[in-house]
Amino acid sequence: MEAMRAVQILNPSGEVTMPRPERTRVMCVANQKGGVGKTTTTVNLAVALALHGNRVLVVDLDPQGNASTGLNVPHHTGVPDVYDCLIDSVPLEEVAQAVEGIPNLWCVPATIDLAGAEIELVSVVARESRLARAIAAYPGHFDYVFIDCPPSLGLLTVNALVAAQEVLIPIQCEYYALEGLNQLIQNINLVRQHLNPKLEVSTILLTMYDRRTRLADAVEQDVRNHFGDKVLQAVIPRNVRVSEAPSYGQSVMTYDPGSRGATSYFEAAQEIAERGVMEPVSRNA
Ligand SMILES: Nc1ncnc2c1ncn2[C@@H]1O[C@H](COP(=O)(O)OP(=O)(O)O)[C@@H](O)[C@H]1O
Ligand SMILES: [Mg+2]
Numbered sequence: 001m002e003a004m005r006a007v008q009i010l011n012p013s014g015e016v017t018m019p020r021p022e023r024t025r026v027m028c029v030a031n032q033k034g035g036v037g038k039t040t041t042t043v044n045l046a047v048a049l050a051l052h053g054n055r056v057l058v059v060d061l062d063p064q065g066n067a068s069t070g071l072n073v074p075h076h077t078g079v080p081d082v083y084d085c086l087i088d089s090v091p092l093e094e095v096a097q098a099v100e101g102i103p104n105l106w107c108v109p110a111t112i113d114l115a116g117a118e119i120e121l122v123s124v125v126a127r128e129s130r131l132a133r134a135i136a137a138y139p140g141h142f143d144y145v146f147i148d149c150p151p152s153l154g155l156l157t158v159n160a161l162v163a164a165q166e167v168l169i170p171i172q173c174e175y176y177a178l179e180g181l182n183q184l185i186q187n188i189n190l191v192r193q194h195l196n197p198k199l200e201v202s203t204i205l206l207t208m209y210d211r212r213t214r215l216a217d218a219v220e221q222d223v224r225n226h227f228g229d230k231v232l233q234a235v236i237p238r239n240v241r242v243s244e245a246p247s248y249g250q251s252v253m254t255y256d257p258g259s260r261g262a263t264s265y266f267e268a269a270q271e272i273a274e275r276g277v278m279e280p281v282s283r284n285a
Contacts, residue, residue, distance in 0.1 A: 002258035003258065005257070005258055005262075005263060006257035006258040006262075008266075009048070009051070009253060009257040009258075009262055009263070009266045010051060010253070010254070010257050011051050011052050011053075014053065014103060015052075015053060016052065016053030016054075017052045017053060018048075018049055018052035018053060018054060018269060018270055018273035018274075019273050019274060019276070019277045020053065020054055020055075020143045020273075020277075021143055021144075021273075021276040021277060022277070024141070024142050024143065024144070024145060025143065025144050025145070025165065025166060025276055026135060026144075026145040026147070026163055026164040026165055026166065027144065027145070027146050027147070027164055027165075027166045027167070027168050027202075027203070028147045028149060028157075028160040028161055028163070028164035028166070028167050028168065029041055029042045029146060029147060029148050029149060029168045029169075029170065030149040030157055030160065030161070030167055030168075030169060030184060031149075031151070031169050031170055031171070031181070031184060032151055032152055032153050032157070032180060032183065032184055033151060033172075033180055034151035035151075035172070036170050036171065036172040036207060036208075037170040037172060037205075037207035037208055037236065038062075038148055038149060038151070038170055039062065039066040039067050039070060039148050040070070040207070040242060040243075040246075041168070041170045041205055041207065041236075041265075041268075042058060042067050042146045042147075042148040043058070043067055043070040043071060043148075043246075043251050044242075044251045044252055044253055044261075044262075044265035044269075045146065045265060045268060045269050045272065046058045046071075046105060046144070046146050046251075047071075047102055047105065047251040047253045047254065048251075048253055048265055048266050048268075048269035048270075049143070049144055049269050049272075049273060050099075050102050050103065050104040050105035051102065051103075051104075051253060052269070052270075052273075053104070054104060054143040054144055054273070055104045055140070055141065055142045055143050055144075056104060056105050056106070056142060056143065056144045056145075056146065057096065057105075057106045057107070057108065057138075057140070057142045057144070057145045057146070058071065058099075058105070058106070058107045058108070058145075058146050058148065059082060059092075059107075059108045059131070059135075059145060059146070059147045059148065059160075060075070060081075060082060060107065060108060060109050060110035060148050061082060061110065061114070061131070061147050061148055061149055061150060061156050061157075061159070061160055062110055062114075062148055062149065062150040062151075062156075063110055063111075063112060063113075063114040063115035063117075063150065064110075064150070065109060065110040065111060065112070065114075066148075066246070067107070067110070067148040068107060068109035068110055069246060069249065070245070070246040070249070070250075070251065071099045071102075071105070071107045071249070071251070072099070072100060072101075072249030072250065073097050073099060073107045073109045074097070074109070075109035075110060075111050076111065077111055077112060077113070078111075079109060079111055080094060080095045081095060081108070081109050081110055081111040081113060081114065082095065082108050082109070082110050082114060082131075083110070083111065083113040083114045083116070083117050084113075085108070085130070085131070085134045086117055086121065086124075086130045086131060086134070086159065087117060087120055087121070087124065087130075089130075089134075091134070091137060091138070092108055092134045092135065092137070092138045093138055093139065093140060095108050095109070096108045096138075096140075097109065101254065102254070106140070114156075117155075117156060118152075118154045118155055118156055121155040121156075121159075122155065127155060127159075128155065128158050128159060128162050128195055129159070129162050129163075129195065130159055131147070131159040131160060131162070131163040132159070132162045132163035132196075134163075135163050145163075145164075146168075147160040147163065147164060153183065153184065153187050157187075158187070158191060158195075161187070161188060161191040161195075161196065161199060162191060162195045162196045162199075164196075164199060165198045165199065165200070165202075166199075166200060166201075166202035166203065167188055167199065167200070167201045167202065167203075168202065168203040168204075168205065168272075169181070169184070169201060169203070169204050169205070170204075170205045170206075170207045171204060171205070171206055171207065171219075171223055172206075172207050172208045173206055173207070173208060173209045173210065173215070173216040173219045173220060173235075174208075174215070174216075174219065175215060175219070177219050177222075177223065178219075178222060178223065178226065185201070188201060201227075201230060202230060202275075203230060203232060203272060203275075204223060204227045204230050204231040204232065205231075205232050205234070205235075205236065205268055206219075206220055206223060206231065206232075206235045206236065207236045208236065208237075208238045209235045209236060209237050209238060210237070210238045211237065220235065232268050232271050232272070233267075233271060234264050234265075234267035234268040234270075234271055235264065236261065236264045236265060236268065237260050237261065237264060239252075239259060239260050239261035239264075241255065241256040241259040241260075241261050241262070242259075242261035244256075245261075251265075252265065253265065253266070
C-alpha cells in the first residue's frame, strides 16, 4: 500500500496528473504568526504540483530563507536573491534557480540581505508593488507562483499581497488559531481596496493537526464554520517525517513519499489544482 502511494505521489512518468490552470495562479502564503506551517506548506505544495506536471516558481520572501533551505537552493551571502529584485530591480529570471531533482520547479531564494529590505523599501518608488512588477515581467510561463511570506505584516508581506490574486492561509490547529487572523484579513482588505482589487482569500489549510486532541477537532469546526468551503478538505497531520525533511534539503514528498505527511500534502495540492480549473460560477469566491 505504502509503496503504491509513494509511486502515485512521485509520479515518475512525469505525466500531467494534476490539471494545469489556464492562467498563472499567484498564491501568497501568509499568516503573521510564525511556526504555523507557511514554509512547509509552500515547499510541499510546490513540489507536489511540479511532480504532477505543473510549472511552479517559489519566491522565498522570508529573510530566514527557510523555503530556500527546504528546496536545497543555495542562499548564502553573495548569492543573487529576491532582495536584488525588490531593491535593485534585477529581473527575477537572473535570480531564479532550478530546483535539483524536481522537474518544473524553480526558486527565487532569500539570503540574509532580505532582512534589510523591510526598511530600505520604505524609501523606494512604488514600494508596495516591486514584487508584482518583477513577477509580471518574468517571461517564463508558470502555472503557479507561491510566495512564502515572513511572519509579519510589513512591506514584504504587502508586496506579496499586491503581487498575488490568491491568499493561502495555513492555520495551525491550536487554541489561539483564529486570534490574530483578523489583522491579516484587515490588511488583505486594505490591499484589495487600494492596491490590488483582484485579491481574495481562496484557500485555508489546516496544518499540524493532532488527532489525539479534542481541541484540534474544535478548532477545525471553528475554522470551517468561519471560512466555509475555502477550507480544503485535506488536513495536514502533525507528522515527524514532515519536520525531518528540511534537514535533508528535501520536501516530505521526496524524503518519505509513503508518509502520512506526504499523502496529505499531495491531496491538498490536488484539491488546489482541481479548484483552479472549476467553472467560476460554481466557485464560491
Ligand atoms: N505537519 C507537520 N508535522 C510536524 N512538524 C511540522 C509540520 N508542519 C511544519 N512542521 C514544523 O514546524 C516548524 C514550523 O513550520 P514552518 O513551516 O517553518 O512555519 P512558518 O513558515 O509558518 O514559520 C518547522 O520546524 C516545521 O518543520
Ligand atoms: Mg517560514
